Amino acid sequence: MYEFPPFFTRQPNEDTWRLQLKLWQDVVYKWCLANNEWRLTPSADVFTNKRIDRTLNIDAATHVLTEMCRKGVAEKLENNETFLVYKHTPADLATELRQWARETGHETSVLTFYELSEGELPSLEKFINADDITLKRVAEVLERRKEGVAMKEEGECVGIKITL
Amino acid sequence: MWIVPALTPGGALVLEAQERVLYEAEVTRVHAMNQYRQGTVVLTSHRFVYIDKVKASSQSLETAVSGLKNIYFIKQAAIKQNVAKYITEENLGKLYVEIASGSNEDWSCAICFSVNRSTLDVCELCGVKREFDLSDSDLSASINLEPEDLPWKPSTRRGQCPGCMHVNHAMLRNCEMCGTELLQRESDYNELYLNLEFKKVNDCQTLYDLLQKTTTKPELNVSESQSSLYGIQKLRIGTKSSVDRSNELLKDINSFQQFKERASEISSLAQQITSTHHDILLGASEPADVAKQIATILVRDNILAEHGGLLTLHECFAIYNERRAIGLISPGLFTQSLKLLDKLGLPVQIRQLESGLKVIESRSHNVQIRQKLLQWIALLSAGAGHSCGVSARDVSEQFKFGIHIALEELQAAEKDGDLCRDEHISGLKFFSNDFRLFRTRNNKISSTA
Structure with a gap:
């Protein structure tokens, strides 16, 4: 797909464009995974294929990233054009964390972001190297589900407390 | 306004001098009376032309050389004395030219009564030479006041009685000898004369000499003129030329017949060509x-x-x-x-x-084109081993479409999802829509996973 020149042109046909959009999201995620780089701008390297000399223009790239945000697999960071692509979506993580807490008896205990991202807790590989913002979103999801509370320190979210 | 006199056929330029000219003529003839005017004098073998510098169209004068008579060259001294009030330069030359009455008018031929221009000496229609009725003008000649010390004598005395030839005083109305009524002043207006004044005496002298020469050699003028032959001589030559003409006509008719033969050959050839190729469509206007x-x-x-x-x-x-x-x-x-x-x-x-x-x-063609187009692109891609794009130009060359039609077809196929586009600096190319392939592949993957 990445070698297909029309892939780098926004297709005027709406049906084709929808297919193209899906494929692009897939490509972006895989690229992030391969490069372990989760912050992207619309002019990121992923949108250019030097081998076939094609670049997806910025409008279309923004469209792709915005679409990802809409689906909850990415997030637009404030004050700039950078997008954060979630390696794992906050919703998935929240579910997993909740389940883990239930299975391992960590309910009602406080888990700091540091503990989670440094891998100090067993069998929570998905949280290793996780972004602070992602963790914050996990906390927010848990709060929304009334399964946890975000722990704050000096106005900054630093941990999660899983509730019953 | 600038008027350049054109030479009449057979005429030759004798002298052209751009000098100062004084008109002294009657009101009925020339608009400017007793006024200094500036202009150019042109003397050709047939005509004497004065072109006014300011009002060339209205104040100019043209007369046949044959109509000029009594040309006098006035010495400088005389001018100084008599026309002193007009003169500012010292070394002026002055020329007095009388123009025969009627010589500046159209004249009618004595034989055929056709009206000719004044500059023609010979009737345009019948070739008969013009008769100058000089006796009349002599008769009505100058009653102008001439200075006594001018070195010429007018040809006819003012106040001469037409009956007894007695010379009366200029102011008398009837002859004092026989009582015959003397000619009225109005009749004198026929007389026209020019006072030409030159800045350089030399110019004046040359013009005078030339005028003398041209006017005293009328036979030369006649031989130069346009239709110099008249009378029996002309008739003879006329018959000779008519024989020549009929000969030429015969020649022409012969060549025309040859041409006709050629034309029929060509037309038969043309018919062959058209019958072998396409019918030429004719006539239909409904x-x-x-x-x-x-x-x-x-x-x-x-x-x-x-x-x-x-x-x-x-x-x-x-x-x-x-x-x-x-x-x-x-x-x-x-x-x-x-x-x-x-x-x-x-x-x-x-x-x-x-x-x-x-x-x-x-009518049956509509669907086939799309299929052919897609097949062709698929074939190209299969041949190259990867997806191949085609431009409207490629399509127009392949299918002999007009380029607009090619583009239209491609866009229509794109709209239906059969093709997708690749916009690049190198141009717009269309690819078969592989997005659909990828989707099916992805679906398979996701379903298997």
Whole structure:
């Protein structure tokens, strides 16, 4: 797909464009995974294929990233054009964390972001190297589900407390 | 305004001097009386022309040289004395020229009464020489006051009685000898004379000499003039030339017959050519007839097939008119007749493409084109081993479409999802829509996973 020149042109046909959009999201995620780089701008390297000399223009790239945000697999960071692509979506993580807490008896205990991202807790590989913002979103999801509370320190979210 | 006198045929320029000229003539003849005027004097072998510097069209004068008489060259000293009030320069030369009365008017031929211009010496129509009625003008000659010390004597005395030739005093109305009524002043107005004043005496001298020469050699003038022959001599020459002419006519008729033979050869050749190629369409001026002819050409002569099954209307118009060769039809009639294609049940039809471009195509042709196009692109991709794009130009070359039609077809296919585009600096190319392939593949993956 990445070698297909029309892939780098926004297709005027709406049906084709929808297919193209899906494929692009897939490509972006895989690229992030391969490069372990989760912050992207619309002019990121992923949108250019030097081998076939094609670049997806910025409008279309923004469209792709915005679409990802809409689906909850990415997030637009404030004050700039950078997008954060979630390696794992906050919703998935929240579910997993909740389940883990239930299975391992960590309910009602406080888990700091540091503990989670440094891998100090067993069998929570998905949280290793996780972004602070992602963790914050996990906390927010848990709060929304009334399964946890975000722990704050000096106005900054630093941990999660899983509730019953 | 600047007027340059054109030479009459056979005339030759004798002298041209741009000098100061003084008109002294009667009011009826020349508008400017007793006024200094500046201008150019041109003397040709036949004419004496004065062109006024300021009012060339109204104040200029043209007269035949033959009409000039009594030319006097006035010495400088005399001028100084007599015309002193006009003179500012010291070394002026002055020329007094009398012009025969009537010489500046159109004259009628004594034989055929045709009216000729004053500059012609010979009747234009019959070639008879003009008769100068000099006796009259002599009779009515100058009553002008002439200075006593001018070195000439007028030809006829003022106040001379026409009956007894007694010379009366100028102011008398009747002859003091016989009582005959003397000529009225009005009649004197026929007399016209010029006072030419030159800045340089030399110019004056040369003009004087030349005038003398030209006027005293009338035979030379006649031989130079346009139609110098008249009378029996002319008739003789006339018959000779008519014989020549009939000879030439015969020659012409012969060559014309040769030409006719050639022409018939050419026309038979042309018929052969047309019969071997296409019929030249003739005559049809009714929309229905035109429509039928269009359909006939497009289908029978495989025009549509040659152009990939589609023709834009202007291409079709051009082809049709090319076939007609003569009596071309107007675009209006063309569009009118195209409207009748469906009504008459002809095998071609008009289709409007996405952009509004109208094309003419065979009725059975519509679907085939798309399939051919897609097959061709697939074939190209298969041959190259990867997806291949085609531009509108490629398509137009492959299928002999017009380039607009090619683009229209590609866009239509894109709209239906059969193709997708690649916009690049190198141009717009269309690829087969592989997004669909990838989707099915992804679906398979996701379903298996």
